[in-house]
Amino acid sequence: MAFRDFSKELEALSDVWSTSATSTDAWTPTGRTWNTNSRPLEVQNQNNIRGVAKPGAIINDRCLRAAHEKIASDLAYILGLPIPPVILWDRGENIAGDRHCAVSAWAFTTAIEWQHIVGRLSPAQIENARRVAGAMRAFDTWLAASDRKNDHVLVRDDGDASRLGLGYIDYSFALSYEWIGVAGKQGEPRQPFPGGIGFDPQAGTEVIEAIERLEESRIMEIVNRIPPAYFPAGVRETIIKELLTRRGTLRVWCA
């Protein structure tokens, strides 16, 4: 069963963005920002695409937000997991904030955070969510994703009770965030989200098998194409090493 239920239009965008780290898109800030951790700002491009760029300010916590968002999105894409497409955006030298950003596309045309909608979902949709939660638990464990919470699971608001579209956002606090010691290491496995509904372990096994089947060269390509300006020295190598070695213990952690 597919874990990712995005529109054809969004998948077409994912097809393009997942093949490179940067694009020729000209992003323009609209002037609006959200008050969440990464101070994200709303942007739009010449093709009428609205996105969310982060970080929206210089945040001196050594978290490599843009690189993490991009790597997580690209890995999710090849595994068929529901993280919307992300592209890097170098805002240039004359920016007061952090010039090295990532732009995330929106997963759905209309969406609601999980906690506001869970009480209105059908039993079939909850069962579907348990499958996706099981799949994402394995993925989040692989990436050492922290800061996972229900706020970061968006649900498509389209009135179709026979399907469920989930979009997982905000992978800033993943990958090197723990691996280079910015934050202490959390226990494995990571908690399943959305929370409070349980999870399907078989879905996790399916994802672990898919992760194990990934060619090393594919993983390395996704990390290596991130421009050097997005990483301090040595971090790229740490991310590759951890992604490759953690694959071997995912089954044990997620058992």
Place this chain on the structure above:
Amino acid sequence: MADGIVRFPTGMLRVSRIVYFTDLQHADSKEIPVGVIAEVTLPTLHAIGTALRPGFHDSELALMGPIMRDLLRKPMDYLWPEIVAALNNSEPGRALEQLGQQYHSSLSIFAPASIDVPRQWLLERADEKLWELVEHRTRVTLEDEYFKFLFPPRDGVDDPNVDTRRAA
């Protein structure tokens, strides 16, 4: 003042706008203004208030997702309990941040803008008098920010539903 430095009392008055995006993915889509929220943080008082549209036109409701359309049919009924909960469950000065973390998709509460705190608020010592001053001025500010947000009017502008609350 043991170190000889006089510390002036300080405070914050911040206002966030609430928007409903009818299409998150396309920049040329219609956005529906929902209202504004203000948070007041003073040394002895933490309060919140909101000015929300009393309802939406049928043409606006038709553009919303089905579940949010149901929730937002009466914006004050849906949002005010959430706003009060944020006031009661957050540190002073953090309620708007908490609300922003809860609503950051089709229904978005944006990062707040700061407004100068009236000096009178910082000088008043009596609690009840202070709340009286804060509540009155906050209501005026909320209505002013609401009409600024909805200006120029597209389909006519209804007076907002306004409410305020101070933390226990």
